[in-house]
Amino acid sequence: MKMVSAKTPDRPNYTRFFAPLALQAASQGLTYPLVAMVASRGPGGPLNLAGLAQSNTLMYMLGTFGFGLVTAGMVFGRTREGYRQFRTVTLGLGLLVTLFQGLLCMPQVAYLLFGRLIGLPPSIEHPAAMTFLATIPLQFLFFTRIPFQVAMYNARATGKASLATLLRILLTAILSPLFCLADAVGPLWAVVCLTFPVGLEVAASAWLARPYLARLAALATVPTKKEIFLFNLPLSIGGCLLSLSSILLGAFIARAASPERMLPAYYLALGLATPVAYGATRVLEVVIAFPPAFEADRRTFKFAVAAGAVLGLLPLLFILPGLSDLYYVRLQNLDPVNLPIVKVAALALALYPVCVAVRAQGEGLASLAGKPMTVIAGQAMFMATILLTGSVLLTLGIDGNLIGGTGLCFASLASTATLRLLLRWIRKADPPGTGLIR
Numbered sequence: 164m165k166m167v168s169a170k171t172p173d174r175p176n177y178t179r180f181f182a183p184l185a186l187q188a189a190s191q192g193l194t195y196p197l198v199a200m201v202a203s204r205g206p207g208g209p210l211n212l213a214g215l216a217q218s219n220t221l222m223y224m225l226g227t228f229g230f231g232l233v234t235a236g237m238v239f240g241r242t243r244e245g246y247r248q249f250r251t252v253t254l255g256l257g258l259l260v261t262l263f264q265g266l267l268c269m270p271q272v273a274y275l276l277f278g279r280l281i282g283l284p285p286s287i288e289h290p291a292a293m294t295f296l297a298t299i300p301l302q303f304l305f306f307t308r309i310p311f312q313v314a315m316y317n318a319r320a321t322g323k324a325s326l327a328t329l330l331r332i333l334l335t336a337i338l339s340p341l342f343c344l345a346d347a348v349g350p351l352w353a354v355v356c357l358t359f360p361v362g363l364e365v366a367a368s369a370w371l372a373r374p375y376l377a378r379l380a381a382l383a384t385v386p387t388k389k390e391i392f393l394f395n396l397p398l399s400i401g402g403c404l405l406s407l408s409s410i411l412l413g414a415f416i417a418r419a420a421s422p423e424r425m426l427p428a429y430y431l432a433l434g435l436a437t438p439v440a441y442g443a444t445r446v447l448e449v450v451i452a453f454p455p456a457f458e459a460d461r462r463t464f465k466f467a468v469a470a471g472a473v474l475g476l477l478p479l480l481f482i483l484p485g486l487s488d489l490y491y492v493r494l495q496n497l498d499p500v501n502l503p504i505v506k507v508a509a510l511a512l513a514l515y516p517v518c519v520a521v522r523a524q525g526e527g528l529a530s531l532a533g534k535p536m537t538v539i540a541g542q543a544m545f546m547a548t549i550l551l552t553g554s555v556l557l558t559l560g561i562d563g564n565l566i567g568g569t570g571l572c573f574a575s576l577a578s579t580a581t582l583r584l585l586l587r588w589i590r591k592a593d594p595p596g597t598g599l600i601r
Contacts, residue, residue: 174462174466174469176453177449177453177462177463177466178466178470181445181446181448181449181466181470185442185443185445185470185474186325186442188438188441188442188444188445189438189439189441189442189474193332193438194331194332194335194357194360195219195357195434195437195438196434196435196438196495197332197335197336197339197356198335198339198353198354198356198357199212199215199353199431199434199495200339200340200343200494200495200496201339201342201343201347201348201349201352201353201356202215202290202348202349202350202352202353203427203495203496203497204343204348204349204496205348205349205350205352206349207286207290207349208427208496208498209427209431209495209496209497209498209501210286210287210290210423210427211290211349211350211353212427212430212431212495213283213287213290213291213426213427213430214283214287214288214289214290214291214292214293214294214350215290215291215294215350215353215354216413216430216433216434217277217281217283217287217291217410217413218290218291218292218293218294218295218298219294219298220406220409220410220413221267221276221295221410222264222295222298222301222302223406224403224406224407224409224410225260225263225264225302226260226302226305226306226406227399227402227403227405227406228256228259228260228399228403229253229256229257229260229305229306229309229395229399230395230399230402230403231394231395231396231397231399231402232249232252232253232256232306232309232313232395232399233309233312233313233316234394234395235249235252235391235394235395236249236253236309236310236313236316236317237313237316237317238394239386239390239391239394240310240313240314240317241317241379242379242380242381242382242385243379243380243381243382244381244382244385245382245385245386246310246313246314246376246379248385248386248387248388248391249310249313249386249391250310251388252388252391252392252395253306253309253310254306254307254310255388256306256392256395257302257303257305257306257307258303258306260302260306261299261302261303261306264295264298264299264302265296265299267295268292268295268296268299270292273292273295273296274288274292276292277291277292277295280414281410281413281414281417282414282417282418283413283417283422283426284417284422284423286423287417287422287423287426290350293350293351294350294351294353294354297350297351297354297355298354298357298358300358301354301357301358301361304358304361304362304365305361307365308361308364308365308368310372311365311368311369311371311372312324312368312372314372314375314376314379315368315371315372315375317375318375318378320371320375323371324368324371326367326371327364327367327368327371328364330360330363330364330367331360331361331363331364332360334359334360334363335356335357335360338356338359338360339356342355342356397535397536397539400539402542404539404542404543404545404546405542405545405546407546408545408546408549408574411546411549411550411553412549412553412566412567412570412571413426414553415553415554415556415557415563415566415570416429416563416564416566416567417563418557419557419560419561419562419563419566420560420562420563421562421563422563424501424504425504425562425563425564426563427497427501428497428501428504428505428507428508428563428564429508429563429564429566429567429568431491431495431497431505431508432478432505432508432509432511432512432564432568433508433512433567435477435478435481435509436478436509436512436515436516436568439474439475439477439478439516440474440515440516440519442474442516443467443470443471443474443516443517443519443520443523444519444520444523445523446463446466446467446470446471446520446523446524446527447523447524447526447527447530448527449463449466449467449524449527450463450523450524450527450528450530450531451527451530451531454531455528455531463524463527464521464524466524467520467521467523467524468517468520468521470520471516471517471518471519471520471521472516472517474516474517474520475513475514475515475516475517476513478509478512478513479509479510479513481509482505482506482509482510487502487505487506488502491505504562504564505564507562507564507565508564508565508567508568510568511564511565511567511568511569511572512567512568512571512572513568514572515568515571515572515575518571518572518575518576518579519575521575521576521579522541522575522576522578522579522582524579525541525579525582525583525586526538526541526582528583528586529541529582529586532586532589532590534585534586534589537582537585537586537589538582540581540582540585541578541579541581541582541585542578544574544577544578544580544581545574545575545577545578546574547577548570548573548574548577548578549570549571549574552566552569552570552573552574553566553570556569556570
């Protein structure tokens, strides 16, 4: 197998490359714990948060139909004509997704989705259906943002791209307590608090991307819309499977004992674990930027474990005495009686960022090898493991706050094991001279 002859950097160089990416990725998820205080202070308390979390999860699952658009834009959007085609595909796909979300918001369909399929109790089903309808504009804004981000990524202006995200977080951090002080609370106000800063982020991204769009060169060869769409499709299928798995976990927890206590507890803990886990996915870019110098080079794997472990410790700070009361009880309006349940859920999620980082490292190797189907196979195993683990734990009578973290960790490990086994089998089957493409 042809291997890459690259000078492998040491861990500090990995860290300098990884830290800004992880910070940007994690910071995007920090807006949701911020608006959680707006949702949980309305009538219904933390039940509103559980409903909002379910609707957001479903919204993101629909949004994963554009999961591969950033990669597609970085491949096809480097010229003026290619960028124009890419933007058309992105906005068209965004319009289709939002229209489909609107159809799912019809009362009978929403009841079948949240009440029967996911099995939410009425106290959580109502805010879930209500906020799912309210997040339709937010869904389209996320698609609108993609072309501007791609323009800056292609120009290697990731610092400027992150400025727009930081502006969004700052505005959300300012608005959340203001909404609470003005008594503009509840799940719908939480969606407003979430949507307005994203709109500002899109506007800022458009302004920051202008000079880079003006510099795009003209090229006679223009990629077709079909070509861009088909490039995006397999990556989006994998992302959809991961999002669907999160919904399935919620369905298992809803069918366990005391769902009205366990679901809010799980989503409160997950609200802090998700941003750091999302930051851990940026290990994939580390692998691509610094490919292994030889097949047995495990430096990026060791870095993935170390980075995931550090990220996994951060949410655990919020279960310490004093800080847990400040964040969960005072800010998130949690009943102090349920605080031990949240702490258990947080402990169950402690290894989740490590498992995600290891999975991302494997997906980076698959990308270098030019084998995207192995990534999809791993993500399919992720969903299958969620189904198996959830069923077993539910049958054993395990509490819902443990089902979530346990399922996510086992599923991530099963996913990366599947991917690595397939890569090893493919490498053995490859004729000499094939293999890593970088």
